[in-house]
Amino acid sequence: MESTDARKSILESIRKHRPESSDIPAIPDFESPMSNIVFGFGEVAAANGSKVVHIDDPDQLQEVIKANFPDIGPVYSLVDQIPSTFQLREGAAPVDHQGIDLAILHAELGVAENGAVWVSTESMNPRILPFICEHLVVLLEKSSIRSNMHEAYKEINLKNIGFGVFIAGPSKTADIEQSLVIGAQGARSHTICLL
Amino acid sequence: MGSQKSINHAAAADKFIANESRTDWHNASVSYLRKKRDVGAALVPEWETLRSLASGIKNNVLGNLDQYLEQFEKNAQANGVQVHWAVDAESHNRIVTSILERHKVKLLVKSKSMLTEECHLNPHLEARGIEVVDTDLGERIIQMRDEGPSHIVAPAIHIKKEEVGELFHDQLQSEAGATDPQYLTEVARQHLREKFLNCDAALTGVNFAVAETGGVVVCTNEGNADMGAHMVPLQIHCMGIEKIIPRQQDLGVFLRLLARSATGQPITIYSSHHQKPKEGGEMHIVIVDNGRSKHLGRDTFRNALKCIRCGACMNSCPVYRRSGGYSYGYTVPGPIGSILTPGFNLEKYKELPFASTLCGACSAVCPTKINIDEQLYKWRQKVYEEDYLDKTKETGLSVAGNVLSSAKKYKRASALMRWALKWMPRFMTHNRFNAWAKKRELPEVPGESFRDWYRKNRK
């Protein structure tokens, strides 16, 4: 079989050509330059084009949605406090999620240095959800914010999940003359409710 | 390996620069990326430490690549992923085709992948009746124009919004004369959404493949890779063998560096970690060599394999910014392209190591600390050794070499030796092609050289 032969010949070629091994460096802990990582997270997230809303109670989610999305269409929610209004047929395929106006889900982690949130198949299904919706709202507990990516990866075990993604704002592009445009292929807006 | 005709960078650059205002515009847009990188990197106090870590991790990878690939394969298979190996571009294309044909794929959506550009996958698939749609906006624009990328991060950076407007008007029936990027992006969104909803398979490139977890990481700002990969059961990820990193924790180092180096963003909007196929789906990873393992054997040049394709070296390159990506005649242009290509085909790309002033901005900016300018210098020596140097250049300078190694000849005051004496400093300024004097005055020759003055006044 082509691939099996190729595997052998590639690995052989690498063994023939590889340099002597060097030690892999240990990655140290880095102190955050932020005095308050929750505040810092909010600032960076906002700079990325995310909307950050502070709430004290998950029950306030309703109000936040109402206030920020007054004319919202079909909602798909993975959060208890908000009911889904988007109708899905039994055994729906990912394409069937086209038409979701607002998706609401739990974020597992936040990263202060870059304003990203981590969502994975542990808390989200289907995988297409945060991308296919027009607007995305994530609920993030302040205690889940880590200072930087190193700290975030300490909390993640990729081996346990099918898919996971850091989302750092609304979908964007600058491919036309470097002009920043929000809402390229994925969600047009990204709201983080900080609990 | 394509045509043997060698790339003439200088001639292509000459043509590019002939339109000076456009050159200035190109220089400014590419410089803008670099400026944003400086701002983004400055916010990270441990930036230089991260670069050293990235470089060290990649060095370790190069020395253990075979083991990491095997470990990666084992873990990926345990995750339910099908792993394929391709020695070269043709076998990569064959493997992808056979997967697609098995699934009777008619429409493939593809996110940015320099590897599939390198392998010329699109024409291969199109010839077999499979429609391929590049879904990154920049990539889609150049695909519609039937061009290759001119930059590895911003593939359409050489195109003006007016041109995009015309293109979309012609092919996507957008309003005539539209130039607003917001509007044009919306047009593309609707067009591409249609493709996503109707595709049969998705293919992405790979930014990092983690040996420890068997998964791949794909970074985009638009979300196009995810819109494809999660939409349909069949997802394919194609990667060069050098994309491996050992540990999950190494992602922390590289994701902190990648986007900041590329555009100054603290991280791309989406950093997607694909570990296992979705329920009822198939996930394939194609591992491609295509000359990389051979390059690993070149002591002086193997470091080029540490590249994470951030584009910072081209954004920093004063030559790239003024000559455009196409002047390099290869998918990966700029400084990194100029040290990779001679390894593929020295005859064809022998000019590229000379398309540089050796200013070193590339090496200084590179997040994995590739010694690009030193490699350019070393490739020049290779070009000479392999006898590809322009013969006239060689003869002229070799004469100078003999003259200069002998002080006697250099000093003798006879008419002939006076010429020799003056020749070396003038080899650039007063050569017979007179390229110097096209836009510059020649330096004036004063009555007395320093040496003459010193002899007269100080001896």
Add this chain to the structure above:
Amino acid sequence: MSHQSIRVALFVPCYVDQFYPQVGKAALQLLEKCGCTVDYPDEQTCCGQPLANSGMEQAAKPIYHHFVETFGSYDYIVVPSASCAYHVSHHYDVIEQTEVVKKVRESIYDITAFLTDVLHIESLGARFPHKVGIHQSCHGLRGLQLARSTEQMIDPYSKWEHLLHMVSDLELVQLERPDECCGFGGTFAVAEEAVSAKMGKDRVRDHLNSGAEFITSGDMSCLMHMEGLIRRNKWPIQVKHLVEILNTDG
């Protein structure tokens, strides 16, 4: 400022010798002012960089040996060119590393670094009542690390500025792009004529826009290239090597 004990050999690059003898003289006088005993070995020719940068390192090796022979007996070799100093220290690794070769590679100094790091000059007695822009030559900047480049995320420093700050009435201008290459690049200047000239033009324009009357640099080759453009286009700006400014009378 007494460095009487320091004996240095002055290396005057071939193109400086032929086109810019005043730079050689200024370097010599400046070193003497700083108390050095300066020798100008008459056997000297060139460091071989023009050949090597063109890919002809092999042909340049006899030049390297000649250079080592000429300068091998000195404690310090000082050259008013960062580019030549860089070449000798970094690219003479291809000839056999005898003791004397190693010594030459270690004892060659660009004059800027020699003044700041060896002589630790703190005052000069120079005066230059003009607006001056520094052209940070790439080999000086990134090769010899004479200043921090904009790529590096470390605390800023500049040995060039340090010296120019000692010149009275001299005003340093702020450039839009403090470390863009001028496009000289040796053979690049003719092999890639279009890009080279365009880079030079952009570089000079930045200085012009900043209001500079003079462009100064530790590398005369960059200045030669820019001067060629300046004279052709009759731009209202001049070039001066750093040592010419440092050597002015107060």
